[in-house]
Amino acid sequence: MPAAEGPLVVGVDTSTQSTKALVVDAATGRVVANGQAPHTVSSGAGRESDPRQWWDALGEALHQCGDAAREAAAVSIGGQQHGLVTLDARGEPVRPALLWNDVRSAPQARRLIDELGGPKSWAERTGSVPSASFTVTKWSWLAENEPDAVRATKAVRLPHDYLTERLTGEGTTDRGDASGTGWWAAGPETYDEETLARVGLDPALLPRVVRPSEVAGTVRDGHGLPFSKGTLVAAGTGDNAAAALGLGLPPGVPVMSLGTSGTVYAVSQRRPADPTGTVAGFADARGDWLPLACTLNCTLAVDRVATLLNLDREAVEPGTGVTLLPFLDGERTPNLPHSSGLLYGLRHDTTAGQLLQAAYDGAVHSLLGALDLALDADADPSAPLLLIGGGARGAAWQQTVRRLSGRPVQIPEARELVALGAAAQAAGLLTGEDAAAVARRWNTAAGPVLDAVERDDATLSRITGVLSDAAPLLERNPDSR
Numbered sequence: 136m137p138a139a140e141g142p143l144v145v146g147v148d149t150s151t152q153s154t155k156a157l158v159v160d161a162a163t164g165r166v167v168a169n170g171q172a173p174h175t176v177s178s179g180a181g182r183e184s185d186p187r188q189w190w191d192a193l194g195e196a197l198h199q200c201g202d203a204a205r206e207a208a209a210v211s212i213g214g215q216q217h218g219l220v221t222l223d224a225r226g227e228p229v230r231p232a233l234l235w236n237d238v239r240s241a242p243q244a245r246r247l248i249d250e251l252g253g254p255k256s257w258a259e260r261t262g263s264v265p266s267a268s269f270t271v272t273k274w275s276w277l278a279e280n281e282p283d284a285v286r287a288t289k290a291v292r293l294p295h296d297y298l299t300e301r302l303t304g305e306g307t308t309d310r311g312d313a314s315g316t317g318w319w320a321a322g323p324e325t326y327d328e329e330t331l332a333r334v335g336l337d338p339a340l341l342p343r344v345v346r347p348s349e350v351a352g353t354v355r356d357g358h359g360l361p362f363s364k365g366t367l368v369a370a371g372t373g374d375n376a377a378a379a380l381g382l383g384l385p386p387g388v389p390v391m392s393l394g395t396s397g398t399v400y401a402v403s404q405r406r407p408a409d410p411t412g413t414v415a416g417f418a419d420a421r422g423d424w425l426p427l428a429c430t431l432n433c434t435l436a437v438d439r440v441a442t443l444l445n446l447d448r449e450a451v452e453p454g455t456g457v458t459l460l461p462f463l464d465g466e467r468t469p470n471l472p473h474s475s476g477l478l479y480g481l482r483h484d485t486t487a488g489q490l491l492q493a494a495y496d497g498a499v500h501s502l503l504g505a506l507d508l509a510l511d512a513d514a515d516p517s518a519p520l521l522l523i524g525g526g527a528r529g530a531a532w533q534q535t536v537r538r539l540s541g542r543p544v545q546i547p548e549a550r551e552l553v554a555l556g557a558a559a560q561a562a563g564l565l566t567g568e569d570a571a572a573v574a575r576r577w578n579t580a581a582g583p584v585l586d587a588v589e590r591d592d593a594t595l596s597r598i599t600g601v602l603s604d605a606a607p608l609l610e611r612n613p614d615s616r
Contacts, residue, residue: 262416
């Protein structure tokens with residue numbers, strides 16, 4: 136392997152299912168080593184993980200990187216958003232973390248919206264209308280259901296904050312991840328005292344919000360990881376903001392990310408405030424904004440349908456009459472936290488491959504329905520849609536997005552964009568560059584462009600109609616019957 140041209144940096148992606156680490160040459164963006172280790176997530180009513188397994192997975196992923204990780208001059212952590220990590224006085228988890236896709240706090244979300252002025256007030260205050268994914272609703276759920284855990288909690292963190300703090304010994308976060316909590320005010324960019332008072336959360340339990348390009352700390356002794364003491368640690372950020380950094384994303388360029396969750400977003404220089412709650416007005420990791428819509432059901436849900444049908448995930452067949460809404464974990468966009476999957480239009484001649492294609496169509500429909508809301512007036516409606524995430528490499532996903540969007544689709548060749556974005560942030564600490572500029576210098580967004588095809592308006596309209604007609608059924612809470 137050729138020698139690195141510049142200092143080495145480490146970018147980490149701690150996601151729902153695994154932790155990945157990349158060692159990157161800060162001069163060229165070349166990945167010189169990588170590692171990955173899995174997590175476990177609970178099943179049943181909730182979605183929880185023990186934060187200590189994230190730390191163990193980080194250690195395993197770094198050890199897979201070998202000597203390259205030991206030579207790193209800076210590190211940054213990108214992580215899954217919204218998760219509620221509660222720590223005791225010793226810094227140990229009080230209980231497993233409540234993850235972003237745990238929707239048990241839907242009643243608390245509805246109540247908080249009403250108690251603090253309604254959707255418009257929330258959008259203006261925090262940039263977003265909270266759903267069951269947001270951290271503030273999870274804290275409210277915990278206070279009502281596990282008061283002993285709340286009393287034992289001496290620090291509240293997000294997943295990326297937890298790992299950064301174990302590296303540095305300092306409780307820090309960044310504006311991108313803080314903006315997804317529901318208790319960070321987007322205008323003044325501070326924690327919102329009224330919201331915290333309403334949910335009974337002492338602001339002293341929250342981490343300091345590190346400014347973009349600021350050093351969060353340095354690696355301390357006794358961590359057990361292959362880093363030298365004094366290695367610089369960047370602020371880190373949430374996974375979507377990290378992926379935007381990894382693409383070097385300029386304002387107005389649309390992105391669709393196909394992973395366990397699906398997201399659509401674009402960088403904007405205007406602070407968003409969508410009172411419908413479809414678009415979350417997140418901050419990015421630089422100083423701009425990242426209006427974003429997220430679905431709970433994407434690749435994992437479609438793969439589950441393929442498994443039930445005993446099909447390879449690419450074994451789709453065209454069909455015109457069947458609709459499948461793959462809301463297997465409830466849904467966030469549209470906001471249907473108690474929903475389940477729904478199949479409509481089944482006939483004697485419907486094939487398994489058509490059912491699988493309908494699952495793809497249902498998943499992409501939800502994302503495209505929010506895309507126009509996420510783009511501001513300066514966005515170019517004809518610009519290629521950047522397709523990223525694990526699903527972006529699948530032909531069935533690519534063709535479904537092309538057919539239902541009517542836009543050209545670009546597939547960046549760079550992989551692991553969350554970890555690459557974290558690495559770009561770490562590199563910026565060393566070079567003094569803006570992290571997105573680092574990624575553009577690395578040319579991370581380069582990749583083939585698939586030409587636009589005529590948009591399949593008939594399928595879009597059919598799914599919209601089924602969703603509208605089925606809304607009363609999908610909105611029911613099965614536990615309240």
